[in-house]
Amino acid sequence: MAAQIAELNHVRIEHNDAQHQQRENDGHHSHSHVSETIRVDVIHPENEKEGTDDHVGPFTKEVMDFELPKRFTLPLTLTPYDGLGDPKKFLKKFRSIMIVNGASDTILCRCFPNYLDGPTLEWLCALPAGSISRFQQLAKLFEEHFAGSAIYLHDSDYLNTIKQGQNESLKDYMTYFTKIAISILDLHPEVHLHALKSGLRPGKFQETIAIAKPKTLAEFWERAKRQIDIEELRQAQKSDRTTYRDDDKTPTSKKGFKVTPRFDSYTQFNAKREDIIKEILNSKLIKPPRKAGTYQDTKNVDKSKYCAFHQKHGHTTDDCVVAKDLLERLAAGPP
Known part of the structure; x- marks a missing residue:
């Protein structure tokens, strides 16, 4: 050479x-x-x-x-x-x-x-x-x-442009933010944390973070994880309410209508489903549905059966498809 x-x-x-x-x-x-x-x-x-x-x-x-x-x-x-x-x-x-x-x-x-x-x-x-x-x-x-x-490649300045959307869940925001952050070489944890907090949508969680002032990413993530769990519980409840409203539109001539299970199999919990549902309702993480739906015949209700989730007679909590689907989603955790 x-x-x-x-x-x-x-x-x-x-x-x-x-x-x-x-x-x-x-x-x-x-x-x-x-x-x-x-x-x-x-x-x-x-x-x-x-x-x-x-x-x-x-x-x-x-x-x-x-x-x-x-x-x-x-x-x-x-x-x-x-x-x-x-x-x-x-x-x-x-x-x-x-x-x-x-x-x-x-x-x-x-x-x-x-x-x-x-x-x-x-x-x-x-x-x-x-x-x-x-x-x-x-x-x-x-x-x-x-x-x-x-x-x-992005640099740390780009993180300051990432903002949580008006209708974007905290989980989706943090997933996208993390995807960008891990691609930045030698990103300082303090810069990471500051940008993450700055991008939060104005609301209760942002106020909670402003008061708590987490000093590390681990502290922030612990609080964010709890908030994500709450948001997913609320989303599950909202989905169930949508199902009930759709059921209300069902013609009264359709007798014996039943909710179709969303899962082929269900987790066997150590505690009874009824006790778990009661604990969730007592903690006020979710509220009971306003209506039980039209899948049960209110004229011929079996008074010996009671659903703690719907708070109505006609079926048990263990047999309640809606309650079983809700618990299954919660047990599965984030996708």
Whole structure:
């Protein structure tokens, strides 16, 4: 391989090896620089000066002939760019870290390949030979080529744009929020929590969070989980009420109408369904339905049977299809 590419790869390999060694010997490196750095001895291949004048590689001969300061230090705080993420932000981080370490424009050019990985490094090596003389040239080409990569990843600022919809359940809001949050690298928990709270729809739960002031995501999730359970109980009750209203429209000539079970099998609870229903009603998590429905003949009601859920005679709580469906949904939990 040509001397220029060989040198780029050599410095990059030393940089990667130094990173690994740095993690194992944390605390033993020099603190002479503001950012975390590793000292790299610049080695010039013996055949570099003996080679021909054929110029291979993106940088001009002037850039490659520039002698780096003795025992120049490469910062370790920047993760190599692999083609994912905003190239503008990467360039900004690279410049700021290198400038703090006293890097000139030529040094920026020489060090930039060390912070590229995979397809981005291949892109750099494929640029026209001797076409880059200043870092600004390289930065412009880099930004233009990888501009499309910015759309694939969100950053923490994007979380502040996520708001709970007027009719969106807390569960749906948190599911979408979490999906975006886990795709953000190095997301700080405090930033995560602040954005999550800020996106809540105005209402009782938002007021509860404002008063409780959870300091961790775990604390917030515990309160959110209880609220989600309450919302799902209310939704189940609302669905049952809709069923009853539909039943009220059934012609009176249809005798013996029965509610169709929604499940093929039901969970066997340790306690009786009647006791569980009573406990839920007593806790006021849900309210009893207003009507029992028209599936029972009110003229010939069996007074020996009573449903704690409908609070009417005619069938038992254990045989009540609506109550059994409700408990089954609650037992199954979130889908």
